[in-house]
Amino acid sequence: MVGHRLGYVIKRTQQVLRSRMDEQLDAVGVTTPQYAALSILEEDQGLSNAELARRCFLTPQTMHKIIGGLEAKRLVERKADPSHGRKINTLLTSEGKKLLKKAHKIVQNIEGEMTSDLTEEEIEETRKNLAQCIESLEDS
Amino acid sequence: MVGHRLGYVIKRTQQVLRSRMDEQLDAVGVTTPQYAALSILEEDQGLSNAELARRCFLTPQTMHKIIGGLEAKRLVERKADPSHGRKINTLLTSEGKKLLKKAHKIVQNIEGEMTSDLTEEEIEETRKNLAQCIESLEDS
DNA sequence: ATTGATTTATCAGTATGCTGATATTATATT
């Protein structure tokens, strides 16, 4: 039976988590990937599309579309890099910053729900083991 | 920092796992969701589109497209249910069955790589904790 | 038996996420 494999459980967990996030982030009008991009921009204002894509582990083409959506909603704005003829820097607008505060609360809440029946040790153990899985997959 | 949260690590693990699967399943000509659908069909021949969607936790609309792709590759065939005027049952072709055997080996191999630096106890612990996460999210 | 609710298949539209392709700018090499 396929449902017993660790890979299956990882996939299913991500799927349910993503579903909850999309559901509840809808209240502030963004999707989960859009939230992720905004969060990275909050840590590092003015990243280019290519840099943002690398931070989110996405292709530049995918990130280009995500930024397009955020721009249409006026949550980010793009300005040509003064010291570079090709880079276009992306910046959070004040609306974007405001929205992000609400979004963070929503996501923290979901994460809290998710781990509500685990001890701190169990959470840390799981995090550590999954990090090891990532490393092993990347080395292979 | 966002990179420290359990939800982030779950997402990243699933992303790398999916990437390895897409990469290596390409050798037999299927995508990861197509492989998943074929695997369910192997356990239960002749499921309808709606039933298959529920088993894979996908919408019927999404599954409809996936089956369409598999049908075009002659890995499955669809036959009207004799005792039902609307259901269309999906069955693995002999090519589908043959391909699935190779695909299973590929996926088992990747899963083995992924967990190669974990003990059986760590794998079981991780599986159990993630299953708890799913339950908590579903209850919320 | 007719009505009403559910199930199923499937069309259309949007948002990811990928590969492939192209053009432009920067950078490194000679």
Next chain:
DNA sequence: AATATAATATCAGCATACTGATAAATCAAT
């Protein structure tokens, strides 16, 4: 300085994966 390499932006196309909508068949309940 000229050329090759790399980085960046962005177009197009395909495969998921979602919601919304519609039509047809089944089932439940009077």
